[in-house]
Amino acid sequence: MKKLLIPFLLLLVLMLSACTDAANETAETETQTESETTTDQSTGETQSGTITYESENGPVEVPANPERVIVLSTFAGNVLALDVPVVGVDSWSKNNPRYELDGVEEVTDENLEKILELEPDLIIGLSSMKNVEKLQEIAPVVTFTYGKLDYLTQHLEIGKLVNKEAEAKAWIDDFKARAAEAGTEIKAKIGEHATVSVIENFNKELYVFGDNWARGTEILYQEMKLNMPEKVKEMALEPGYYSLSLEVLPEFAGDYLIVSKAEDTETSFMESETFKNIPAVKNNQVYVANAKEFYFNDPITLEYQLEFFIESFLGN
Incomplete structure (x- = not known):
């Protein structure tokens, strides 16, 4: 009788252990799934890879780490200085010998087909540019009014937009000094x-x-x-x-x-x-x-x- 009881108890322990592991795994999966849809309250960044930027026209959900940015006017140098990849710029920026723009396309706010081909994940421009609504169908669009912010605050805002505020602030402080x-x-x-x-x-x-x-x-x-x-x-x-x-x-x-x-x-x-x-x-x-x-x-x-x-x- 004892010979039969020991194997039975051993089997029962193994079954209970397996059930506990399965329950823990299920709970862990549910927690991970839930966290993927929640927002980090300190940064505004979600696990899905986006942040909410408070633009002058209201909140815009943009990539937390943009990899294909198009700058349609004025701010190409700000984005480049923060080591954010740029795939398209305006003609004035393209002609600036100080910018490293090999392989970067020259585009305008009217080159919708070309912009679409470049597959941007973020578009930056001036508030006066054309086709904003059509561009918003291609990628998140953030515009700034030229001169509304002083030149250093403008760079800080670009830093916030591309999720590199600390880097922008550090450069500003050093440059002013x-x-x-x-x-x-x-x-x-x-x-x-x-x-x-x-x-x-x-x-x-x-x-x-x-x-x-x-x-x-x-x-x-x-x-x-x-x-x-x-x-x-x-x-x-x-x-x-x-x-x-x-x-x-x-x-x-x-x-x-x-x-x-x-x-x-x-x-x-x-x-x-x-x-x-x-x-x-x-x-x-x-x-x-x-x-x-x-x-x-x-x-x-x-x-x-x-x-x-x-x-x-x-x-x-």
């Missing part, structure tokens, strides 16, 4: 009261810029605290830029002059007597930059602009 330090050194060399102007010739028009229209103005005026001529302050500070004629250019020219120009634009004004007689020109205090490298105010462009200003003002 380096730019301020360079500004102190430049002021010590050129004088506390010296003025600087930034001009550009585009489509046969001359422009002078305020403190927030790229071309290095954010660095010169906001970070380095260099002085803007009174005439520039009066006409260009609020709108960001001001169109002027060659005849009145001397009124807007500072002690130092930054000329943003491209090889394919008309620059004959620089050969005129009016230009040559500007004190900054006579004193050899004119620094000429490649406009295609100066158009934007993203981290890649800003790093180049900062290097350009340090070399121009302090290198000789």
Whole structure:
């Protein structure tokens, strides 16, 4: 009788153990399934690989780690600086020699078929771009109003959008410190009261810029605290830029002059007597930059602009 009882008890123990393991496995599977559909309250990120970005037009569900981004205007350098893969950009960005865009397609907000072929998982552009609703059928779309945010806050927002806010913040803090330090050194060399102007010739028009229209103005005026001529302050500070004629250019020219120009634009004004007689020109205090490298105010462009200003003002 004892010989029969021992095998029976052993079998009973094995059966109970198997049942317990099966129950635990079922409960674990149910827990995992439930967690895949819940949201991490601290980050807004879901297990399905998306985050909710609070855009100026409301919440947009975007990839937590975008891998095929199309940037239709202005912000390509911000995305590239955060090491996020880009598959399509606007023509202005495509022509920027500072951006590494080999294999990246040039597209517009009207190239819907081409955009569809590129299979983007995120599209970024300006609030003024066309076909937003049609683009939303292809991928999540986030737009920004140009100038609504200051240039560094704009980069921080791009960082939030592509889930790299910490990286964006770290770069901003470091950049501000380096730019301020360079500004102190430049002021010590050129004088506390010296003025600087930034001009550009585009489509046969001359422009002078305020403190927030790229071309290095954010660095010169906001970070380095260099002085803007009174005439520039009066006409260009609020709108960001001001169109002027060659005849009145001397009124807007500072002690130092930054000329943003491209090889394919008309620059004959620089050969005129009016230009040559500007004190900054006579004193050899004119620094000429490649406009295609100066158009934007993203981290890649800003790093180049900062290097350009340090070399121009302090290198000789």
